[in-house]
Structures are given as structure tokens and as C-alpha cells.
Amino acid sequence: MANSINRRNWIKTSAFMAGSVTFFSGALNKLSAMPMKVKNVFTSTDLVTDEQVILQAPGVMKARLSANENPFGPSPAAKKAMTEAMETCYQYPFMKTRELMGKIAEFEGVKQNNILMDAGSSPLLHAAAMFYGKNGAEIITGDPSYNDLASSAANLGSKIIKVPLTADYKLDLDAMEAKVGPNTGLVYICNPNNPTATVVDTAKLKAFCERVSKKAVVFVDEAYIDYMPDPQASSVMSSVKAGQNIIVARTFSKLYGFAGLRCGYIIALPDTVKNLSGYATGMMSLAATTVAAAAVAYQEKEFLQDALKKTMASKEFLYALLKKEGYTYIPSSANFVMFPINMEGSKFSQEMNNRGVSIRTWKFNNKDWCRVSIGRMDEMQAFADAFKQLS
Structure with missing residues (x-):
């Protein structure tokens, strides 16, 4: 795994190739100042990427x-918006990005300072790994579950605590909560979970978030939430609005068909957004064509x-x-x-x-x-x- 190609390395390389050194340098400077004790913890469940x-x-x-x-x-409307955006793609898409953030904020019932956007959810997962996993802090995750955040944190010297799934292949919230201690930096919940495609009971997850967020930040990755019968009812977005120490991640890569366009965001408390913005590439990594397409396609x-x-x-x-x-x-x-x-x-x-x-x-x-x-x-x-x- 040490030599494997992964999205995190691709993102960092792409940022330099795209001329984004100025915006990415802050995150890299912070990363370079951290102890680089490389660990390879995913040896059985994550054989390849x-x-x-x-x-x-x-x-x-x-x-x-x-x-x-x-x-x-993506949708025909999104494709049309991308084509039209080519005419002014020499300009930074500040206004379109704000328009997109406004749509997200209105739909979710939050403010724009609750939102941090990036080129897909991967750089946001990586930012959380850097911020909450520093100084050897513990990251608690399911096993198996999506490993982007946990493997990033492990490579930075964090201790990864993997909690086996239940008998019906769902995240074991009770067992994960029992692992939370004074050195826990973050608890990662992928719901629906990847690779099992299972979900946990929403009421139980919200109660879990309320309790655990008083001890450590809870990162709920809702990349696949749009495949649920009622995404809003299945989400823990209300936990953020209730002032809990929760991060909710969303991406356009799945049901929206934007995997190759790269657009994602997190919604969290303003202070959390401010903290993670210093470690993420941020909205300046979003292409004008992607932003235009996402603004049209959002909740289409x-x-x-x-x-x-x-x-x-x-x-x-x-x-x-x-x-x-x-x-x-x-x-x-x-x-x-x-x-x-x-x-x-x-x-x-x-x-x-x-x-x-x-x-x-x-x-x-x-x-x-x-x-x-x-x-x-x-x-x-x-x-x-x-x-x-x-x-």
C-alpha cells in the first residue's frame, strides 16, 4: 500500500499542476511541520484502491x-451549463460559486459560513485527517469502511482504531462510542457505508452524534445519501443546525454524475469550517465549468x-x-x-x-x-x- 496511487496524492499533484500552489501551500506547510510517521494499517480489508x-x-x-x-x-442541463461556461472560463468563478453555496445553504437551512467547498469530498476528508489526527490523536472508524480519511491520518502518525461491523454488516455505533476516549480526535461514520452499502438507524445515529460530539468531533460522510428513499430524513444535517460538533460531507460524484468533474462540500459549525479551511484546497480548486454545472444541477x-x-x-x-x-x-x-x-x-x-x-x-x-x-x-x-x- 505504501507505493499505491491514491486520490490524495493525485489531488496534491493536480493542485501544483493547475497552478494552485498559492492556495495549497498553507496546507502543505502545516503538513510539513507535522511528524511523518508512516503506518500501514489497512492490510486485510483494503487490498487495492x-x-x-x-x-x-x-x-x-x-x-x-x-x-x-x-x-x-451528468444531466443535460449540467452539460449545457458547462458548455456555456467555456466562454468565460478565463475568469475565476467567484459569483457562480457563491450562487451554488447560496442554493446549498437555502436548501439545507444553514448559512454560507457553515459550508466549505472543494474539488470533491476527498480533499475535505484529507483536511479533517490533518487537523483532527495531528499529534498522534486517535481516529475511530468502522471495519471495513471507506478508508480515505483514516489512511490519510495514519500516514500522518495518527492512531487508527478500527471497529468491526455488526452481524448484519452495519457500523457498530455502540462499540465505536465505547472506544471514544480523551485522545480521540475524530469519529468517522460513512452512512451509507462503503463497501457494504448498509445504513444505520437514523434516530440512533442522531442520538450517537449528540452524545459523542460532546467528547470528539463526529464526521458523517453522506456521499451516498442521495440513494436513500428520503435523503433529508436520513441525514444528520439537523445535528449541525442544533449546534453539535458534527461535520457532514456531501459530494456531487455519485447520483449527480460528477465523479470526473470534482465537486463536494462539508457543512459544519463556522469555527470548524474556519479550522478546516486552512487544510483544504478550498473553492479556488473548483473549475468554472464544474461550478456552473453544479449550480444548475443542484436538486434537479x-x-x-x-x-x-x-x-x-x-x-x-x-x-x-x-x-x-x-x-x-x-x-x-x-x-x-x-x-x-x-x-x-x-x-x-x-x-x-x-x-x-x-x-x-x-x-x-x-x-x-x-x-x-x-x-x-x-x-x-x-x-x-x-x-x-x-x-
Whole structure:
């Protein structure tokens, strides 16, 4: 893992290549002043990254189902806005960014000083890792869960406490709370969780946030919240508005189809936003085309519902396939499904690659698992054709 390509290194490299040294230098200066004790804590559940899988895949793929991307977006309106934004892309998109932040603030019922935007949620996760994981502080996370924040903190010398999931593959909030101590810097909750696509009870999560945030900041990553039947009801955004020490992360990379455009944000208390802004690349990393597209696409309900409907149809196709082939799976609340496989993970991944299909694999609970992203129906058929040859 020490030599693996990851989004964090890509972001830092891209920032320099884009001429963003001025805006990124503050974060790098703070990073350089911190002790660099590198640890490799993710040895079993996180064998490779999404990026590695894609980079190692054949040039021509029948189905790219390894990175939880939404192949149905962005919307026509977003594409039109990007095209029009090219005319003035020589200008910094200050006004458009403020317009987008205003829309987010109005919809969520917060103020703009509660919002910190960046080129996707990854640099915001990294900023939280730097700020809350410094001086060897503890970061508590699920196992398995999305590891971007935790692995960043580990590489900076933080102590990572991984808490196994429950028997039904959900984050164990009780066990995580029991691990909170005087040296805890942050508790990371990915809900819906990645890679299991499971969710925790909303009322229980809100109660957890209220209690734990009095001891340590709680970072709730809601990257996949838009795939829930009622995203607002499932969110802990109200915990921030209640003045709790909570950070809520959102991204346009999933249901909005902006994975390659890079746009994300966090909502938190103003002091938290101020603290993290010194470690994040910030809204100056957002391209004019991305901002214009996001401002148009934000809460574009008709398109989002259409993308969600197509995702559900492809997911039901996958469920039926797995049942027919005699496989169980974890019921999914996101745009990916995880199921145990009857082959060693790396071999299964390679065999699927050889058949033009990229997927992800994990190993936990003494089992090998496949995580397959939900694609277009033609991609799901390509997965089915390849999977039947191996099942």
C-alpha cells in the first residue's frame, strides 16, 4: 500500500499542476511541520484502491463497475451549463460559486459560513485527517469502511482504531462510542457505508452524534445519501443546525454524475469550517465549468429521480442474477452491492478483468467479497456474462 496511487496524492499533484500552489501551500506547510510517521494499517480489508483497479484494467472495458460511479449523468442541463461556461472560463468563478453555496445553504437551512467547498469530498476528508489526527490523536472508524480519511491520518502518525461491523454488516455505533476516549480526535461514520452499502438507524445515529460530539468531533460522510428513499430524513444535517460538533460531507460524484468533474462540500459549525479551511484546497480548486454545472444541477429532482430509477432497475437485475447463481448478498442502500465469492479475491478480480469487467474485492470475516458498482443495463449484462463463467 505504501507505493499505491491514491486520490490524495493525485489531488496534491493536480493542485501544483493547475497552478494552485498559492492556495495549497498553507496546507502543505502545516503538513510539513507535522511528524511523518508512516503506518500501514489497512492490510486485510483494503487490498487495492479504486484507482489501482481501473489503472490495471485493460484499455477497453465492457463494464467499469469498480469505482461506484454513476454512468447516467451528468444531466443535460449540467452539460449545457458547462458548455456555456467555456466562454468565460478565463475568469475565476467567484459569483457562480457563491450562487451554488447560496442554493446549498437555502436548501439545507444553514448559512454560507457553515459550508466549505472543494474539488470533491476527498480533499475535505484529507483536511479533517490533518487537523483532527495531528499529534498522534486517535481516529475511530468502522471495519471495513471507506478508508480515505483514516489512511490519510495514519500516514500522518495518527492512531487508527478500527471497529468491526455488526452481524448484519452495519457500523457498530455502540462499540465505536465505547472506544471514544480523551485522545480521540475524530469519529468517522460513512452512512451509507462503503463497501457494504448498509445504513444505520437514523434516530440512533442522531442520538450517537449528540452524545459523542460532546467528547470528539463526529464526521458523517453522506456521499451516498442521495440513494436513500428520503435523503433529508436520513441525514444528520439537523445535528449541525442544533449546534453539535458534527461535520457532514456531501459530494456531487455519485447520483449527480460528477465523479470526473470534482465537486463536494462539508457543512459544519463556522469555527470548524474556519479550522478546516486552512487544510483544504478550498473553492479556488473548483473549475468554472464544474461550478456552473453544479449550480444548475443542484436538486434537479426530475433528473435525479430518473437516475435513481435506472440504478434501482440495474440493481434488481443484479439481485436476480446472484440469487439464480446461488449467491447471497448484502441488501444495498447505495449504488453498489457486496456479496461473498467462492474464489480468492485477487484471482476473481483478475478473471473478471480478463473478461472486460472491473470490480473490487475485499477480505473480511474470513471470506472473500466482491463489490460491484451499479452500471447501465448493458454493463450489468456484461457483468452477468462474465460472472456466469466463474460462478
